[in-house]
Amino acid sequence: MRISARVSNQHDRNMLDLQTGEHKHSLDIPAKANSRGSSVNGGELLFLALATCYCNDIYREAGKRGIEVRSVEVEVSGEFGNEGEAARDISGCRGEPGRDPGSHAAYRLRGRDTQHAQKCFESSAVAL
Incomplete structure (x- = not known):
């Protein structure tokens, strides 16, 4: 694809x-007001991409398991240092809006540890 x-x-x-x-x-x-470029920065779009991917993964994996998910809310945050430095301390939470706040599952992405992230997802997706 x-x-x-x-x-x-x-x-x-x-x-x-x-x-x-x-x-x-x-x-x-939108474009930046009174300037050139986009009104959002690359870091915001990067975190939006992570949140969107995680949201879509929840629906996909829940569907495979026959689990009905009514809605999903994902928030991703992190830190950027000086210009050109990689993001760090990327974390987020996801849950079903309107449910008990304790139903939210937190996750943290560290470097390229995708196997850990996948295991966290697999163990928490069923909780929805």
């Missing part, structure tokens, strides 16, 4: 086009 993202920015216009396979769509993110 081929995935692509394209940003075309002019002084007062910010156009974002996304494609997965043959499915094409656009995302509306």
Whole structure:
């Protein structure tokens, strides 16, 4: 599956086009007011991508297990140091809005530890 993202920015216009396979769509993110570039930064989009991926994974994996999930809420946060430094202390929580706050499961991503993240997901997805 081929995935692509394209940003075309002019002084007062910010156009974002996304494609997965043959499915094409656009995302509306305004340009910076009185400046050039996007009104959101790459770190915000990175964390949005992580939250979106985790949300979609919950629905997909719950469906495979026959678990009904009515809604999902995911928040991702982290720190960026100086310009050009990698993100650190990336963490988040997910849960079903309106449920007991104790139903939220926290997770932390450390470097490239994807096996750990997958194990955390597998053990917590069934709790929904």
